[in-house]
Amino acid sequence: MTFSIARRRRSATAVALPLAAGLLLTACGSGGGTSANGEEPKTITLSYASANTGEKAFETLAKDYMAAHPGVHIKTNRIALNTYNQTLTTQMQAGNGPDVMYVNAGTGQAGSVGQLGKAGLLLELDSSLKSVLPEGTEELYSAGGKFLGVPVSLAVSGIVYNNDLAEKSGVTITPASTLQDVLSQCAKAKKSGKSVFGLAGSISQNTGLLTMAIASSTVYGPNPNWNQDRAAGKTSFAKTEGWREALQAVVDLKKAGCFQDGAAGAGFDALTNGASQGKLFGFFAPSGATKDIMDAAHGAVKLTALPFPAPKGTKTYPALTANIGLAGNAKTKSPKLVQSFIEFAVSPAEAKKFADAQGSIPVGKSISPSDLLPQYQPIADMLKNKQYRPYGIDAWPNGQIYDALGSGVTGLLTGQKSIGDVLKAADAAWTS
CATH class of the missing domain: 3.40.190.10 (Periplasmic binding protein-like II)
Known part of the structure; x- marks a missing residue:
């Protein structure tokens, strides 16, 4: 099946995918x-x-x-x-x-x-x-x-994924997968004329959302209090190995061909076109997008909400916002x-x-599996057992930090910035 798309969004800093993949996503008085x-x-x-x-x-x-x-x-x-x-x-x-x-x-x-x-x-x-x-x-x-x-x-901020479509190309990603599992399958997807992930690489909100989905495990997994430590001056982006791991994962995904061709310069239209043509298995968005797309497809598409697989040796945590x-x-x-x-x-x-x-x-x-829609069942046990982390940017002191992170990742994709450059810019934005 292909993605047939229409979508709603979530909040501007957390969502970052207002028209991604074609998803469609007054004044008042007291x-x-x-x-x-x-x-x-x-x-x-x-x-x-x-x-x-x-x-x-x-x-x-x-x-x-x-x-x-x-x-x-x-x-x-x-x-x-x-x-x-x-x-x-x-x-x-x-x-x-x-x-x-x-x-x-x-x-x-x-x-x-x-x-x-x-x-x-x-x-x-x-x-x-x-x-x-x-x-x-x-x-x-x-x-x-x-x-x-x-x-x-x-909502879970991570991957909106079409497992049925992926399996037709021999690609499998589950909550138990690792980053290395994903990287090893990207070439297989390319041979079938498809991509594991769609990415609007020129849109800083979308690249930022991808990075935060990874950082949920590499940064906030081992240190749920990272934001408080950063605010207290006990750490920084540049001093945190987990942020380097998250950004390196983005670079590795690009090198392995996990994104569609031209992802670095792509806008949301690339996701719209790629998904509607069945060329993308997943993309990065808040989990509410699953319902919008499935409703628009009138039952022809089945999607799930997944966390981004963490590097081997690191526990995977969905980002719950x-x-x-x-x-x-x-x-x-x-x-x-x-x-x-x-x-x-x-x-x-x-x-x-x-x-x-x-x-x-x-x-x-608490979250009861019986209260969850079908698209959340693959991660129902994670949610029930509180194996998740709050979405990091919800508590950041200003919106410039997320902008710096997202635009910095775009620079990584084009080769114009290094991981160090991105971390330095995020630290500068934190104190702006």
Whole structure:
């Protein structure tokens, strides 16, 4: 089978594949003043970002809440992904932002909890909601000592893979594979006129996503606290052997012919064309892309979400991101209603329904294999046993670091930069 494509995206820093492989992947206002009897307004607004006009997860969430709470009305506002962060920031600073909003975790971009929270624009939430936060994510949804948001779903950032297509060329990649296993099969794929991976090498977000998928094992595998150590000045990109291993893996993949021809200069159109023609077995994207593509193919394609295989001798860890969340407006006239809506969004039944609609993983302290969609079954045991790491860039202090990493990897692919050059640039961006 070939990939027939359409796709949604995930958050800008974490996703990095807005139109990759052809996947398809408003303004707002808070809900009016307090009534004469002192009751909160029962109409609130919800803004969310999406690159896919067909996405219904947030719309369904709002409808479910209204059905369970007669008399409440939620006005939803879909904003295009590529303008969402700036639009939201502008509205919030002007005092006319939504009551509830889709936010990005951490501090790495404009529409994030850290950035909005530091400006005092987000509603402090009841600490009871912390009970749903996956391990290692509390700091991503807090700022200034205040708890300000919750993730509404989880995703694996790694490989979207068509195993049926790969096996026809005698190529096998599983969660138990190593980097060396992958490298040894790339020539076989080339002989059949195909490539193991598609890469938009000229797009820094895509090369960055590839590198982070490898670094989940080589950097964050042995040291889950690498970000904290970097912030404390105890280490650096240049001093961390795991970052060198991750970048060397990219170079080795290129040398072994694992990417399509011309990958270094390729854009997302190369993934679109290659995947639709059945010439690529996999590419690098958040795992929600699996659902978008399979839905567009009407059952003709079966995809799985895989971690990137670690070098031999290093344990493989999927990168689990909790970077899509909800937060409330500090200026809302309905703080109790906003709190109630956010609590509803992360209740077990609704979280499962939301994740299924989005093609993601239900948010919660633990992950049950029975709650996972079929595309996650190859890594179900990894997720159940917490053999994963948080997506590193979610907690980086600014977006320039990821840009430096991604553009640096493009330089590696063209031969214009060395591994040392890339690491030096990432360290400089960390302190910018």
